[in-house]
Amino acid sequence: MDICTTYRHKLRDEQVNSAPHLRSTTLIATLEISPPLAAILALSELCATSDAGTMFELVKALNEGANSLRRNSSNPISLNAGCELFIAFVTLFPHDSVPSAVRADPHCEFEAIIEFAEKIIPHRQALTYRTKIAELSVDFIKDDSVILTHSYSRVVMESLLLAHRRSKRISVFVTEARPRGLGLKTAEALTAAGIPCTVILDSAVAYAMEKVDFVLVGSEAVVESGGLINAIGSLNIAIIAKAANKPFYALAESYKFHRLFPLSQYDLPSHNPGILSFPSPVETDRAAEKASSSASSESRSAPGAPLSSSITQEQIAQNNPDVDYTRPDLISLVFSDVGSLTPSGVSQYLVGMFH
Structure with a gap:
């Protein structure tokens, strides 16, 4: 097969x-x-x-x-x-x-x-784990809560929709979550459900944090240290939340608990030398020549028109990571189908699960 x-x-x-x-x-x-x-x-x-x-x-x-x-x-x-x-x-x-x-x-x-x-x-x-996690986390969502979430997570959506069905008044800030832009998918789903929602720039998280009661994110994996691997930008949000003294909650099914102990971003299995690499002088010269040629052609064909950039969104995405690692000291609680755990509790559960 x-x-x-x-x-x-x-x-x-x-x-x-x-x-x-x-x-x-x-x-x-x-x-x-x-x-x-x-x-x-x-x-x-x-x-x-x-x-x-x-x-x-x-x-x-x-x-x-x-x-x-x-x-x-x-x-x-x-x-x-x-x-x-x-x-x-x-x-x-x-x-x-x-x-x-x-x-x-x-x-x-x-x-x-x-x-x-x-x-x-x-x-x-x-397939019922998301419902269990939603039931567990919904008690932490109070009336008139302003929540910040990042990218798109099915278990986070389950929790927010459950809170809405229970007539809890909530408002949600959703990051764009570039390069994949999955925050727009979250915003569309929340808006369709009747939950007040605003999409913010990834770079506007610190600006919006003062209005936020807590952060709620999903996960790609929860590692042995109790840290979190999630869509790129999660670490930035966790650092800002910590500085602003706002809780940072992660939602994760227990089958996402991973026996991995990264010490830095570069210990993640998804990292490769091409991420955040600098172009060679030859590549830089070629890019400059291409940009110059494109600018000359643009100025001849359409006087007054804005010059097109030689750097595309696809090129930026290829040179950047998809996920990052959030340290356990930045995480308040991890809500899972096995209960609400502190980061150290996740470590203990992982040891027992593989014993």
Whole structure:
């Protein structure tokens, strides 16, 4: 099977009916499945269809499948969390609990592993985790709250919409979240629901912070230090919120908890040498010549017209990161389906989860 195709299929808003052992996981077909859960489902299907004859071969196939998913993803951080979770449970599977008659047949034992994973890994309940988190966080949203959120997060949307349905008067500042501009998607959804919403520039966060009661963001992953990996700009917002003494809350499903301990932005798996790189002198000269030629052509063809820039938004986006790392000392609480945790509580939970 092509695990990348399977992963993309799971990521879409469709029912998971491709394998009999996965049918029970399809509870809410209309909800988008997040990358870590899609990775878990793809690896589970790989496990079910594998022709491996031993556990060693199965774990090797799962690691190869996970590596393939990472190579074919521009931002593998989130799906990494799902891959690590599933492979850890397969590796730590209590084989002694399987009857000896079943252990004699590798495929029967693999089925037992899948059944075990179904109970431990949040397959059945995962699609309801956002609702659990919303129920937990909505108590922190008071009447007349002014909230700042960043980019687009399904779990944040769930929380804000729940607060609105419970007749809580809220107003929301939403950042543009360049380069992807997903803040506009959030603003459109909130406006359609009747929630007062204003889009602000990413550079206007400090200006707006005095009006804000607290910050509410989603996550790509929550790491072992208790820190947060999220859309680029989250760190800036957290620093400004800390300076203004405003709470900074993160919402994250437990399958986004990731055994990663970054010490800086450059320890993230998504970082590469091309990010924030300076062009070589040759590239600079070529860009200057192109700009000069374009300016001359522009001035000849349309006198008085504004000169076109030689630097495009696409070029800027390619030279900048998609995500950043927010330190745990900047985070007030992490709301998850396992409860409201401090950053140190996240560390303790991660240790226990992989023990």
